[in-house]
Amino acid sequence: MEQLKIDLHNTVTALSSSLDLVGIDEVKHGKRVAIMAKNVALELGWNKADCLTLLHAGMLHDCGVSRAQEHRNLSEALEWDGAEAHCIRGEAYLRACPPLAHLATDIRYHHTRWELLQDAPLDQSTRLRTNLIYLADRADMLQLPFIGTEQILLECPAIVDYARKQAGRMFAPELVEAFAHAAAEEAFWLSMDPEYLDEELAEFGSHQAQVMLNLDDVRALALLFSRIVDAKSHYTEEHSERVAKIARYLAERLGKTGTEVDLIEIAGLLHDIGKLRVDEAIIEKPGKLTVREYACIRRHSYDSYRILRRVFGQTPIPVWAGYHHENLLGEGYPFKRVPKEIDLEARIVSVADIFQAFAQHRSYRGRLPVDEIIKYLKERVEQGTLDAQVVSVVIDQADACYRLATE
Incomplete structure (x- = not known):
């Protein structure tokens, strides 16, 4: 069967960029979540494979969101009763796409509180990965008004304080502590500037090998894109x-x-x-x-x-x-x-x-x-x-x- 050489990291980044179009006021939300989560994972000493999975899951965590109103609802409240619907859609989209199916479970539970994840049929590494996406996602909502300005350096302690108050409830305690330690560096927050964000993703992607996909897999990637659009x-x-x-x-x-x-x-x-x-x-x-x-x-x-x-x-x-x-x-x-x-x-x-x-x-x-x-x-x-x-x-x-x- 005919094959195409595809840069999967670049494909995920492009799909994340297309998802940015849904929330014009929160452009690059997925990329910020991905970078924050990856930096916390490095603080925890996770291996490169887990960090890459986390980075890609972070970029695509909102692939179940196509409608601007749903995006606004997710942005305006730290917990929204309707949040699970896009998690379920996103999981379904990714499961039907073999090159990205390994991200489906992380997407399914990325709005589930840590205390509820204990009852989910997941191994501990998956629980931590999906909960770290949740933590980064909510932290990004709190930092959003200050991105690209020095004001974020004055506001970031309140974001860390919010996470600490939710330790054991919304977020895993060990993730909160690693987040607090990583966030103590000004660079953690300043790297969220859109210009620097793209540089960091490009740098990370430059170390990833291209993969050969058969046309059925390429078609599955295209179908994933199209389903998000048509929704x-x-x-x-x-x-x-x-x-x-x-x-x-x-x-x-x-x-x-x-x-x-x-x-x-x-x-x-x-x-x-x-x-x-x-x-x-x-x-x-x-x-x-x-x-x-x-x-x-x-x-x-x-x-x-x-x-x-x-x-x-x-x-x-x-x-x-x-x-x-x-x-x-x-x-x-x-x-x-x-x-x-x-x-x-x-x-x-x-x-x-x-x-x-x-x-x-x-x-x-x-x-x-x-x-x-x-x-x-x-x-x-x-x-x-x-x-x-x-x-x-x-x-x-x-x-x-x-x-x-x-x-």
Whole structure:
């Protein structure tokens, strides 16, 4: 089976960066949690393998959060009754992704109090790891207003005091003491500055070997990304997965074979990753978008392109996914590409995206029947914006495409 060389640390970092888009006011929360937890683990003398697992779990601990309101709820209260839901979702996402499945249990319990973890079916090392993520997560919520300023040096004793008061209840006593010892250094807090944070993660990642993943594992990583995106709203549920299936189906009928078909499918899965930045209130708005709201929507394909370059930069996936709103008149977005610059594969993803979107219930309209979708696609071809060859295949295979889009 065909393999791709993937930097797994860089992939986790990129996924964490995409999760940052959900909480615009708390950018890099996952990375700060990861670095804090890793520094406490080093204080405890944990081995390199456990520290790496902890770092990756910390970066992805909120992978079950796609909606801005849920992110706000988690940020505004040190304990929120609804917190467990995103832990359960995150565990499910990661268990379905073999390259990252080893992080699933840590994510499942990262909002569980230490006193309750004693009854969980976990070994002690897992209890400590997941509870350390919880400790770092709550500490980050307390330091958030002061990050990047000298004020954090005045406020950090209160954060340590909070942790100590929760020793034995929310947090393991040994973790609290190690946290207090590590946090006594000003560098512990000053390293949370966004500029320094990225440097530290890059330095840590430079010592990690790339791994060879078969395309099934790469597809599982892409599916993880897509499930997080599509969970933004029930109106977009499974949108990316269905776009990927339609794109693969069309590509095969246009003569594409082998690895190229797999990469087109992966591009379809990942085309909307940038939509994590878009508030669900915009996605679910039943009426016409304002100019500002539409501008927010328009930037998502560029964000997709930039995020995917970090993981799949050696492949055409970022371009095929990032160009899904370009058109053949050079009037699309975000790059205004002309026809000779738009690969057939990107044109396939574009048509698949349009077809599935119209076949899906949205906040502003119901699902369209197949004949109306075909009529619209024909009009776009006549206008010169969509590829006639790709659309002709959709017309010939309309019923099959509609099944892939809806069933």
